[in-house]
Each structure stands twice: as structure tokens, then as C-alpha cells.
Amino acid sequence: MKSFDAVGRELDRRAHTYANDVDQSGRHIGYRCRAEDERPVPLEKAVERRMGELKTKRKVRENQVRAMGFIVSSNDALDEKSAREFLDRSINWFGARYGYENLLAAQIHLDEGTPHAHIWIAPVIHDRETGFDRLCAKELFAPDKRRKNAEGKWEVTAQGTMSRLQEDFWEQVAKPYGYERPMRHELRARGYRSLDAYKVQVGTTRALKSEIETLEGERDKAKHGVITAKRELDGLEQLRVCLLYTSDAADECPCVDLGGRRIIKK
Template sequence: MSFAIIRNVKYKMPNLQSISRHNERQNKNYGNKDIDIEKSDLNYHLRKPIENSYEKEFYRLREENNLKGNLRLTGKKQSNVACEFLITSDNEFFKSIGEDQTKRYFQDAYEFACKKCGEDNIISATVHMDETTPHMHLTYIPVVEGVRKGEKVNKINASEFWKGFNSY
């Protein structure tokens, strides 16, 4: 029996460059031997970042969506500024459902994430078909609603974002 797998990781600003380079296949070499560069043209986006790096895309979305938050972007105790879902299943599952249903699986997963995270807060959603098992990296800004000086604001806050998530 197969299961849907969703892993979430929180990232600080310095991490965004390396995950951007990995997810967007901007490196020339990879330590992960499961990556077959010959098949990288099979990878596709469900949401492609406008900027050429996740860090720049973070700043663009922060500005465009007027996101607030007391973020510490440098120093020892930096804030988590982004999170990433890794969405997959086992390889046999994908073999059994075929190419069209695999695309539908990731489209459905993307739509689920849009409802939870807000599509405007998604930095990138990239499906990797060039590794042993197909999977999607969905990188997003964890945004929660708050109130500041009596006004509703959207703020970046990873720890608050995940409170109550176990209700799924």
C-alpha cells in the first residue's frame, strides 16, 4: 500500500540560495547520485519564480504582498523566512499510475498547498522527474494574519503558522 508523503522544513535566509540552486537545477554537479542530469528536461514548474533566486523572490513577494514581521535576517538567532514541502510517494506508486496521473497527483498537491499557504506566498513549486522517485519541492513564505495598531496585517512567522496544523 502506498502513502502520500509530505515533509516540511524551515529555512533561514542563508539557506535560500542553496535550495534555489538545487531545486532549479542551477548546479553543475550534485552529491546526490540519484539525480540524472540527462533527465532534467523532464522537470517542470507548477509555480516558477519570477526572480532568478529564491532570496530575490522572497524579497519581491514580501514587498508585493506587504508582509510584515520582526525578522532577524542576520546574526546567530535568525528568523525562519521560508519553508519547503517535499511531496512524494513511493516509486512503485508512480510507476503504477503512469505519467498523466503523476502530473495530476502533483497538481492536486499544489492546490492543497495553495489553500494552506496562500498561492501568493509560494516562492516556487518544482516537480523533479530526474531522480529515482518523482517529487515536488514547494517553497513558500509562512504567513499568518495578525493585528498591529488595530489594523489587520499579514506577517511572516513560521512558528505561528504551524500551530494547529495537526488538525489535518
């Protein structure tokens, strides 16, 4: 709870540190997340209000996660009008997915290098059968489950809700604006930053493997040629030695005479 005040001040530009760091033309848009609000409610107050509304079986612990923050960044290829439209859709998508009552704060920042939106969600699930609410950030935003296989490599055994969130967001919101499909965790862990980069790397690797196989084939062929040439050279050397024999030593020569030519006996 103590951190929300500082985060909220940064979010809606109340922090004095932005006096020299950010363009002060007021090009940031705060959302009224509820119709009854006359103006955007600061994050810390919105969190306190939402926690006070919850009907839980147990008291909310001090160390429980009360809010999850997301940043949606605009595609650099979009002009400001399209970027604003995309960010508007993003905020509404989060509200519809997790409940507008759980949309704590939303701000669009156009006063930095890349337009982006800050979206804060209360990780609350309402149980209709019991009528109780519960905070469940680990459930709503769980990572993929992974384990090492027999080869000692990590593999995904179950897709988490965070991966599904990214997939759904891309399909329903970001795809029409030219965004790439989100990458799986195991690819990001290997240093890839985009799906295109991964495809290029895979294509390059396959091309290199093919080239290596071709070169290895040429190497083996060259080795065979060297062996054959050496055998021929040894035969010629033997023939040269035989030609040095005198006529009286012809019987000892390991060659036969065919019309004045010496042929090595097999």
C-alpha cells in the first residue's frame, strides 16, 4: 500500500521529478474509470476504494497484491491519432476482460518518446455461488509452468494465464495495428526479441547446416580423390623403378613386357 502513492504520482504527473524530464504540455490523458467520478481518481485512492468494496471471507493481508500494472506501448509505425485509438481500445479491453469495477486507473502518456498507456487492475474474482470476493493475482496472471526434460532443457508443461492474456490481446486488439504475435517464453529466454528475428535465425541456421553438409560432402569427395591419386602415383613410381631394370634382370622385375612396355603384375 505504501508504494501506491509514489506510483500514482508518477502515473498522473504529480511527481516533481517530471518537471525537467518530460514535456509539460499536459499531453497525458487520465480516464474516469467509473461514471460517477467527476475526474480521474488517483491510483492510491482507487485501490483503497476498491478494497473497501470487497466482501471477503478473511481480512485482506498486508502483503497481498492489491493491483497489477500493465504498460501498453504504441507501435512506432502508427501516427498519433492511430496510436491514441489503439491505446483507447487497449484500456477498454482490459476493463471488459477483468471487470470495469476492477479498472483502478488508466492514463495515456503522449508526452514521451513513444505513446503508451498505463493500466492498473485489481486482481479480484467474484464467486457467484458464495457471493464472496477474493484477491488472486497468482491465479489471474500466472506464468507458464515449466520443467526440465530428459535432455535437461526447459519445456512448457502448461500455459499460464499471462501467456493467454498476451495471445488474446494480440488477436483481439493489437493484430490489426501491425503488431507481431507474442513470443513463447522459451524463445524469449534464448535471447530472441521478436518472432521475425527468430524466423530469420532459424532460416540462417538451416542454410548454414545445409552449407556445412555440402562442404562435408565435397571434403569427403576430395579425400577419396586424394587417395585415388596417391595410388596412381605409387603405381607410376613402381613403373619408373621397373624401367630402370636391365634386360638381364628382367625376370626379377615385378612387371611383364608387352611389346616393349612394362606393366606391373597384379
